[in-house]
Amino acid sequence: MQRVFTGMLSSHDRRNGGIVLAMLVALIILVASAWSRGTEYDEDYSVFIAAGGPRPAWPATVFTPVEVQHVFSGHSTMQSIAEDLRRTDVHPPLYFWTVAAWRGVFGTSLFETRLFSVLCSLGALVGVAVLARLSGVPPVAAVLLTVGCYGFAYTGSIARGFALAQLCVIWGAVMVLRASLVVSALPRRSSSAPAMIGLALAAGLVLGLASFTNYLAAFGGAGALCWLLLTQWRRVAVWLAAGIGFCAVLPLDLYFFIAQRSSRTGQFPPFHLVPSLVRLGKYSAANIFGGLPLYAGHLGGILLGGILVLAMFALLLLIALRWSRIGTGRARLLLAMTAVATPVGLLLLGFVFNNTPIELRYVAFATPFLALLLAGSLASLPGRAGYAVLAAVLCIQAAALLGMMTRPETMQPQAQTARSAARLERAGALVLVPYGNDGVGVLAAFVREAPPSMHMLVVGPGADPAVLRHRVGNASRVILVMLGLDGDSKATLPQMEHAFEGVSCWTQGPTGFDTIAFDRAPSC
Template sequence: MRPARLAPALCGAAILLVAIAWRRGGEYDEFYSVFLVAGHPRPDWPALPFGAGAARAFYRGHAGFGAIATGLRRGDVHPPLYFWLLSLWRDALGVGLFRLRLLSVVETLGALALLGRIALRMGISPSLTIAITTLFYGFAYTGIVARDFALATLCAMAGTLLAIDAARGGSARAGFCAGALLGAACFSNYLASFTAVAVGLWLAWMTWRQWRVWLAAALGGAAFLPAGLWFFLAQAGSRRGQFPPFRLAPALGALARDQAGALLGALPREVPAAFAMPVAAVLGVGLAGLLILVLHDGRRALGRDDRALLAAGFAASPLGLLALGAAFGNQPFEMRYVWLGLPFAGLALAASLRRRPWALAASLAVGATSVAGLALSPATMQPAARMVRAAARLPAGTLVIVPFGNDGVGVPGPFVAAAPAQMHILVARAAGAAVLAAARPYPRIAVARIEADGASRALVPRLAALFKAAPCWHSVPAGPLLAVFANTCRERR
């Protein structure tokens, strides 16, 4: 197959992903990437009000590979490969969240091109596979954010393609390269380990009589093991309390919800509340119907070995997360954590639905609608950018108070980045006399209702209550995003 035949599907995917990357506001986790490669893993926000323009230095510094590695080992839960690459990309293209996101877009397009080659190996339409996979909500989301998901996808798809070649050709060299690329996926995001193990076991099953092939694959994957363990063991206790305790029934329900969300998006949240349950029910029935079609038609459309690979690749993430949660006593489930199973689901759907145009059209329509919501719906986005726009419409001289959050990264980071340079901001760590003293010279203040983590959810109501109870401050109607208070004592002066 000539690469040019994939060009229309890849161009369509590129346009869609770039548009989403441009349209969406900053995400909580993306600013861990931004500050890490800028040399400020945990920004030291001023204790007094400051102009947003004066804080740009936190976003524009530079960290070398060693500083990035140190920052990750001391306060994060991710391996360094993506962040090293992001640092080089940033040096070449410059700062700015959209520019950083373009690295993920490029990596995702590379993964889609490789997925098309995998589809070709299995006798599936490459263009249809690319279209279906791109319209999975979880794939499009992880394909544009400035985090390590897209690089892990790229490495995992490359490793899977080479594993197929090794299994069919008996090549130890292809096996070693497959293992090395799957190891690189794990060194990009630890959760890729589930997919790496699944593909590796499939390769071992396929080549169990050709010991050189599976041994070469194991050696290739092991090349990243010491460095990965060096980071992982240092980070193991850095996010205690991030997830609720493990209980089997709620865990299964949460995992099913996140898997459905990764496939179908947040459509029930994007319709009026009265229609949310009916929409969710229709989507659930549709998802069950698609599963039945895949199980029925996939048997005829795919060989046994290919079916085994797709089933293992799709099931690896949810089963791995369930085992991880049971082992550590928590529920580490989020929609984006099951993203690596989505390319395998795209292959299965493309193989099963090509002779059922009505089901294919319905699947593509739902996917297009959910991805449109990803790009356009406020219900799918964090509120910092909208709050900045609302605060910018207030009269000049307003002080905007932003909660510090758990560690001063994910809550104030997106807000300050989106704020105009002249906006006055106070990053508040507590609600007390120091906040009132800082606000005293201003004619009005606006508390940004950013409740994105445990600390901010606790602090925002306390900040609003502080000014409601304080003399000289009078509440002003301002909508759901901001709590605005006018300084009546200053007006009398």
């Protein structure tokens, strides 16, 4: 065991295959997460954009999931994807273009779609290892701490664009650091300088492409470019080339952002500084240590959550105290600036636009750089202290990742609700599902998780109870799916209950997770 941890905290671990082993562990974690987690609210937005039908026309009559599988398996074009995003979404197109091509080659199931994110995450971890070597940080520890972060593993295994954006940010940082290190070692008029200028231009372009995948990834790219300007301000051609590469993508961002700017208004609560800082601290700790407090009950969860927040601040304090011993040269400053760029950027964005865009998946952009700093600080500790802290952190992260794959508290409820509705089914049963805001986040996720033969009916906002009773026809049992995940679905649930509760011919039957059954009297 001592040899294992020595390899993790050693910069000379190539000979013992430590990186290969770490990448194998990462592959297992990411694939297991992609396989085990239920459908997320947002994932079918990705699927439907790539499939060419961003807002499916669901049947107005009774249907089964097998009858609507075509809405999940279509294929779109780059032009149609761009037009659909400008009209119906709030994201730039790079991820959707690439995942549409991926689905055309490897298949259209949700797991196959998620595997593209897994591939991007593995590529990002290779970038973490390269960045660690360039920075003088132990690569094995950096890779394990990164994939152990709940936020990285979660965003790296779902069908959204976070993993591709993360890949671009990390490799952009690698290229920025590489260009800076080589240029610093060259004479001012070296013949190799044009090549380094080209590398800086490419680095800026890759960082810009991160924002063309997810707008908020621009903060990490901006942090890396600010570091290059700060450390190479005398090399005007180098930092100017990187800035030009980055800015070349911004007009493309604006082309989509301007068309989308009024979409999903009210998505985030208004901005208040103190609650935003608390929220940022909470999600920063969750990015590292996951959802462990969710399993401990109310009081236990508060206590455990407080302990983990303190543990996070202790790790930040460790990084600060061992700052001068982390890595080599200016590289540690690059890691720090790129790590803090995202949380600072989210706070500034919230202040300017009076909202609070602080969520675990956005804060996750900072986790690889924080993991690199932590790996470097642990390697600098004397004796076996670094091994002990590393072992403790990895154990906590392993428990959190196991919970991410198995515990319903860390997952959205659609899959568990579908299983509950299936248990309440019997011959002649009909499942009523709320349409939600747009028929995607609530309804599509439930349909995907439901048994292929389940008979269901969509209930839209403002449904009249008498009309709803008429629509169920001769069903002997109706099962109400009580998924209130957005404004319209929450408003629909009381209408669904009112249609059957206390009504003659109908009596309440068994209940389950987010499900209520009503049985028709035999005489009716």
